[in-house]
Amino acid sequence: MEGQNANAHVLEYDPGVYYQGRYWNDYDYVAREMNRRISGDPDMPWTEHFRRTVGGRVFRKALILNCGNGWVERDLLQRGLIAEAVGVDYAEPLLQQARAAAGDLPLRYYRLDTNTAAFPESDYDLVVNFAAAHHITYIDRVFRKLAELLPEDSYFVNYDYVGPHRNQYSTKQWLAALALNARLPAHMRQVMRYPHLLTMKLTDPSEAVHSELVIPVMKRYFHILDHKHMGGALGYLLLTHNDQFWNAKPEEQAHWLKVIMDADADYLRRHPGSSMFDYILAQPDKRSLERTAQLEAWTREEESREAAARRNNGLYYRQTLYAVVFYRFMSAGSSIKRRLLRRNP
Numbered sequence: 015m016e017g018q019n020a021n022a023h024v025l026e027y028d029p030g031v032y033y034q035g036r037y038w039n040d041y042d043y044v045a046r047e048m049n050r051r052i053s054g055d056p057d058m059p060w061t062e063h064f065r066r067t068v069g070g071r072v073f074r075k076a077l078i079l080n081c082g083n084g085w086v087e088r089d090l091l092q093r094g095l096i097a098e099a100v101g102v103d104y105a106e107p108l109l110q111q112a113r114a115a116a117g118d119l120p121l122r123y124y125r126l127d128t129n130t131a132a133f134p135e136s137d138y139d140l141v142v143n144f145a146a147a148h149h150i151t152y153i154d155r156v157f158r159k160l161a162e163l164l165p166e167d168s169y170f171v172n173y174d175y176v177g178p179h180r181n182q183y184s185t186k187q188w189l190a191a192l193a194l195n196a197r198l199p200a201h202m203r204q205v206m207r208y209p210h211l212l213t214m215k216l217t218d219p220s221e222a223v224h225s226e227l228v229i230p231v232m233k234r235y236f237h238i239l240d241h242k243h244m245g246g247a248l249g250y251l252l253l254t255h256n257d258q259f260w261n262a263k264p265e266e267q268a269h270w271l272k273v274i275m276d277a278d279a280d281y282l283r284r285h286p287g288s289s290m291f292d293y294i295l296a297q298p299d300k301r302s303l304e305r306t307a308q309l310e311a312w313t314r315e316e317e318s319r320e321a322a323a324r325r326n327n328g329l330y331y332r333q334t335l336y337a338v339v340f341y342r343f344m345s346a347g348s349s350i351k352r353r354l355l356r357r358n359p
């Protein structure tokens with residue numbers, strides 16, 4: 015059971031949930047600020063920063079984890095950073111889009127469940143995790159497999175959500191976001207709904223399933239060479255899926271984008287552990303694979319964590335204080351409304 019797809023529920027999602035709506039980095043101002051937080055230069059995207067760090071090396075063959083519609087490997091290829099790539103994903107409709115867009119480019123695609131499958135082909139000198147690892151349930155198993163797969167002088171480059179598990183933000187972060195949102199003009203405010211665990215599980219059970227483990231587990235098997243925080247504790251919450259802000263006048267947008275991103279930078283400075291998006295460059299630590307007793311302990315830990323979650327309706331941790339208070343308040347509010355409606359239909 016454990017070696018198979020013990021957590022099959024993570025594959026029950028509609029790939030239409032991806033590539034929808036407006037994200038904070040769809041604003042040029044935010045994208046440039048994210049570049050600056052990685053490379054120090056708003057005009058230098060992570061790919062160019064990566065190229066500079068690896069001394070202009072062109073990678074022979076890249077493995078692209080959970081590649082979705084394939085735009086990341088097409089971009090890497092077009093920039094001359096890689097000579098060929100293999101993309102893996104579970105969602106057939108996205109793989110079809112990736113294959114169609116690839117045409118004759120040296121890109122190949124395989125459908126598989128990253129949690130359990132062996133990676134296809136061999137001779138990789140680069141693995142790319144772009145918004146992928148936060149969807150991995152068996153994070154220890156997969157990262158260990160990557161450290162085994164990659165030769166010592168190869169690289170693992172990551173650009174991912176590493177914030178709270180299933181977006182269950184801390185009360186401190188959530189209250190700071192509420193306060194900043196309240197400063198915006200009413201017609202630009204975000205509709206602040208604390209992410210509801212059961213709804214998240216229904217729409218995409220793999221979403222941020224172990225985002226909180228991405229960095230600590232990576233450190234078990236990889237040497238970290240470069241690690242940058244892109245933040246997002248406030249900016250992501252206020253700007254993602256906020257149509258009101260998106261539709262506001264450009265001059266209002268420009269003013270409030272600066273206010274929000276300055277506050278985001280200030281929050282990140284005061285709470286460095288709050289970064290929700292990180293860029294990390296790493297190389298495999300082959301010696302970590304020799305510590306047999308430690309590896310067995312990590313496997314047991316992972317299997318018991320997943321077994322406990324299966325017994326607990328797919329839930330891993332106790333609800334955050336804010337979620338308990340907020341959803342109690344909401345359900346009390348709707349039962350009062352129902353009672354009032356019964357009295358005054």
Ligand SMILES: C[S@@+](CC[C@H](N)C(=O)[O-])C[C@H]1O[C@@H](n2cnc3c(N)ncnc32)[C@H](O)[C@@H]1O
Pocket residue numbers: 024025029032079080081082083084085086102103104105108126127128129144145146149220
């Ligand atoms: C946020 S999207 C990112 C896609 C792509 N990396 C990008 O940046 O556009 C997450 C991807 O993970 C894939 N995925 C989720 N669970 C998976 C699994 N168990 N095995 C393979 N792919 C999975 C989804 O189909 C989706 O394409």
